[in-house]
Amino acid sequence: xxxxxxxxxxxxxxxxxxxxxxxxxxxxxxxxxxxxxxxxxxxxxxxxxxxxxxxxxxxxxxxxxxxxxxxxxxxxxxxxxxxxxxxxxxxxxxxxxxxxxxxxxxxxxxxxxxxxxxxxxxxxxxxxxxxxxxxxxxxxxxxxxxxxxxxxxxxxxxxxxxxxxxxxxxxxxxxxxxxxxxxxxxxxxxxxxxxxxxxxxxxxxxxxxxxxxxxxxxxxxxxxxxxxxxxxxxxxxxxxxxxxxxxxxxxxxxxxxxxxxxxxxxxxxxxxxxxxxxxxxxxxxxxxxxxxxxxxxxxxxxxxxxxxxxxxxxxxxxxxxxxxxxxxxxxxxxxxxxxxxxxxxxxxxxxxxxxxxxxxxxxxxxxxxxxxxxxxxxxxxxxxxxxxxxxxxxxxxxxxxxxxxxxxxxxxxxxxxxxxxxxxxxxxxxxxxxxxxxxxxxxxxxxxxxxxxxxxxxxxxxxxxxxxxxxxxxxxxxxxxxxxxxxxxxxxxxxxxxxxxxxxxxxxxxxxxxxxxxxxxxxxxxxxxxxxxxxxxxxxxxxxxxxxxxxxxxxxxxxxxxxxxxxxxxxxxxxxxxxxxxxxxxxxxxxxxxxxxxxxxxxxxxxxxxxxxxxxxxxxxxxxxxxxxxxxxxxxxxxxxxxxxxxxxxxxxxxxxxxxxxxxxxxxxxxxxxxxxxxxxxxxxxxxxxxxxxxxxxxxxxxxxxxxxxxxxxxxxxxxxxxxxxxxxxxxxxxxxxxxxx
Numbered sequence: 165x166x167x168x169x170x171x172x173x174x175x176x177x178x179x180x181x182x183x184x185x186x187x188x189x190x191x192x193x194x195x196x197x198x199x200x201x202x203x204x205x206x207x208x209x210x211x212x213x214x215x216x217x218x219x220x221x222x223x224x225x226x227x228x229x230x231x232x233x234x235x236x237x238x239x240x241x242x243x244x245x246x247x248x249x250x251x252x253x254x255x256x257x258x259x260x261x262x263x264x265x266x267x268x269x270x271x272x273x274x275x276x277x278x279x280x281x282x283x284x285x286x287x288x289x290x291x292x293x294x295x296x297x298x299x300x301x302x303x304x305x306x307x308x309x310x311x312x313x314x315x316x317x318x319x320x321x322x323x324x325x326x327x328x329x330x331x332x333x334x335x336x337x338x339x340x341x342x343x344x345x346x347x348x349x350x351x352x353x354x355x356x357x358x359x360x361x362x363x364x365x366x367x368x369x370x371x372x373x374x375x376x377x378x379x380x381x382x383x384x385x386x387x388x389x390x391x392x393x394x395x396x397x398x399x400x401x402x403x404x405x406x407x408x409x410x411x412x413x414x415x416x417x418x419x420x421x422x423x424x425x426x427x428x429x430x431x432x433x434x435x436x437x438x439x440x441x442x443x444x445x446x447x448x449x450x451x452x453x454x455x456x457x458x459x460x461x462x463x464x465x466x467x468x469x470x471x472x473x474x475x476x477x478x479x480x481x482x483x484x485x486x487x488x489x490x491x492x493x494x495x496x497x498x499x500x501x502x503x504x505x506x507x508x509x510x511x512x513x514x515x516x517x518x519x520x521x522x523x524x525x526x527x528x529x530x531x532x533x534x535x536x537x538x539x540x541x542x543x544x545x546x547x548x549x550x551x552x553x554x555x556x557x558x559x560x561x562x563x564x565x566x567x568x569x570x571x572x573x574x575x576x577x578x579x580x581x582x583x584x585x586x587x588x589x590x591x592x593x594x595x596x597x598x599x600x601x602x603x604x605x606x607x608x609x610x611x612x613x614x615x616x617x618x619x620x621x622x623x624x625x626x627x628x629x630x631x632x633x634x635x636x637x638x639x640x641x642x643x644x645x646x647x648x649x650x651x652x653x654x655x656x657x658x659x660x661x662x663x664x665x666x667x668x669x670x671x672x673x674x675x676x677x678x679x680x681x682x683x684x685x686x687x688x689x690x691x692x693x694x695x696x697x698x699x700x701x702x703x704x705x706x707x708x709x710x711x712x713x714x715x716x717x718x719x720x721x722x723x724x725x726x727x728x729x730x731x732x733x734x735x736x737x738x739x740x741x742x743x744x745x746x747x748x749x750x751x752x753x754x755x756x757x758x759x760x761x762x763x764x765x766x767x768x769x770x771x772x773x774x775x776x777x778x779x780x781x782x783x784x785x786x787x788x789x790x791x792x793x794x795x796x797x798x799x800x801x802x803x804x805x806x807x808x809x810x811x812x813x814x815x816x817x818x819x820x821x822x823x824x825x826x827x828x829x830x831x832x833x834x835x836x837x838x839x840x841x842x843x844x845x846x847x848x849x850x851x852x853x854x855x856x857x858x859x860x861x862x863x864x865x866x867x868x869x870x871x872x873x874x875x876x877x878x879x880x881x882x883x884x885x886x887x888x889x890x891x892x893x894x895x896x897x898x899x900x901x902x903x904x905x906x
Contacts, residue, residue, distance in 0.1 A: 280307030341369035380617035405502035488799035600705035600751035726883030850900030
């Protein structure tokens with residue numbers, strides 16, 4: 165290799181050859197002589213060039229020198245672990261665990277990894293003018309060991325046709341492993357053999373035949389099974405719940421603070437059955453009287469005491485820990501706890517005595533906290549409200565006419581109590597935004613369905629005074645208990661006393677990181693042409709206040725959808741962790757989830773930790789709780805994906821009889837293959853494929869979120885108003901296809 169094609173070797177050629185050589189032998193150490201021989205470097209200049217490059221590679225940490233004049237690949241930088249992402253077009257990628265950028269993995273270097281698998285990769289030699297590439301060297305953990313699809317039964321064999329791009333082949337099933345499944349039925353299949361060098365086949369066996377395609381129950385179960393979520397509740401866990409006693413003994417009541425005589429109510433969606441939280445209010449006891457005639461109130465945020473019934477390590481607890489969350493599909497709830505617990509024993513139902521874990525606040529009329537404490541309580545809800553009823557009370561004309569709703573005595577009419585709480589909630593909300601909370605009023609798509617699960621109405625739910633009333637008091641309770649644990653007692657250091665302040669005990673926090681700087685930069689560049697400015701650096705508060713101003717400025721403007729979409733994309737996802745970094749979106753230094761233990765496992769963990777620490781217990785093992793936090797965060801994301809898929813399915817079902825009809829819409833997403841449009845009147849989203857756009861070739865301008873025609877310069881941008889016609893409603897793919905009507 166001293167010369168190549170008659171030309172003297174240059175440095176780049178030697179660097180490429182050395183990189184390829186060390187990549188091919190990642191675990192071996194080579195002396196200089198061995199390297200010269202392997203690369204056929206037989207001239208003195210070529211050897212000197214190689215020594216030069218080897219020194220640079222060592223300096224760059226690409227190589228290490230275990231001994232003088234010997235080199236080895238530095239596995240710390242060259243071998244990484246992370247998640248494999250499979251794409252149907254072969255443009256697979258690897259997402260490193262450290263959150264770095266995705267790295268391309270070609271099909272031939274994928275080792276047949278499936279989407280979501282945890283893999284170990286080696287970085288490939290970086291070629292000039294080529295993107296960075298990785299090669300899968302080991303599959304550490306399979307994400308999916310089961311698949312959902314449609315059975316195809318032939319004369320000699322059967323196979324499962326799967327949707328999406330998790331698998332690059334259909335799954336072969338021996339006929340004796342079909343469990344009675346027939347062609348066209350949906351089934352859940354367990355993988356028994358993965359592709360390898362010897363055989364590219366995927367083999368499996370049917371573990372459950374779900375039923376006929378198109379049946380509502382079958383489709384909902386298929387969505388759950390697709391994400392590995394359970395669609396049945398284990399009998400033995402239900403039996404364990406049925407054995408639990410719902411009786412509240414006099415001894416238990418004596419151990420608790422008694423709130424049974426205090427005005428208490430729940431406020432939930434009209435179709436809710438699991439009432440996690442209740443609010444109580446009364447004029448504060450005489451020991452908390454205010455000066456100058458101002459009134460103090462005692463406000464209780466009462467949360468179902470799930471941990472009293474579900475003991476750690478029990479069969480019910482293990483099932484709840486695994487599920488980590490209830491899953492809310494359009495037409496059903498898949499509960500975290502057995503029905504007897506979530507809808508009966510723990511649920512804070514009206515006119516029933518219930519055990520609760522409560523945060524009790526003493527507050528003035530502007531919701532300034534004068535005192536608070538945490539207590540195990542017994543309560544009795546006087547009334548079960550749905551949001552619509554509360555909203556009606558809060559917006560009734562005779563209420564609006566009152567000078568000061570806070571002067572109403574809450575001990576009388578429930579309406580008066582609601583008005584006092586509403587006034588306090590508005591004060592809390594205003595302070596939160598002043599403190600730098602980000603103002604995102606997200607709309608949620610909802611369906612009304614008939615008995616068979618068929619959607620008959622489609623609408624968006626926006627937050628209002630009633631939902632915000634509940635939200636503010638839940639946020640306050642969550643924040644208060646997080647601060648209680650997180651703010652370790654600080655002891656001033658003196659010259660005589662050099663002891664450090666005590667460390668905060670291990671706790672479960674709900675954390676939210678600052679926006680991604682690159683995405684903020686994209687937002688800044690995208691909104692600049694409209695005359696808006698976005699801060700991409702500065703304090704957390706300055707950035708969030710700037711984002712709030714932007715949200716206010718775009719209200720009612722043509723570009724509103726574009727700006728809101730991009731601002732949301734810049735936000736990080738909130739998650740659970742024992743390592744507190746605060747909650748950026750809420751602008752809280754300490755935040756947790758305490759208020760929904762019936763439907764979220766982290767809240768149950770928080771209840772147990774608070775009880776333990778209140779009783780003087782020692783700090784728990786942080787590593788164990790961090791693992792539980794990671795699992796809960798993952799399951800929350802999985803449940804959200806399943807929920808989104810059920811909405812997509814119902815959306816297509818809802819539009820199935822509207823094929824050929826025209827609607828006003830706006831562009832809600834832009835991809836290289838077409839534009840997504842959302843119908844204005846019902847918010848159903850569909851795709852106008854690139855081939856259905858008028859006679860031109862379109863370039864995808866990723867930076868400016870638009871498609872631009874080469875010949876006629878027609879431009880389609882995120883947020884643009886369009887008129888669409890429904891072309892197809894593909895229930896199997898959960899996809900709506902539109903064409904532009906004009």
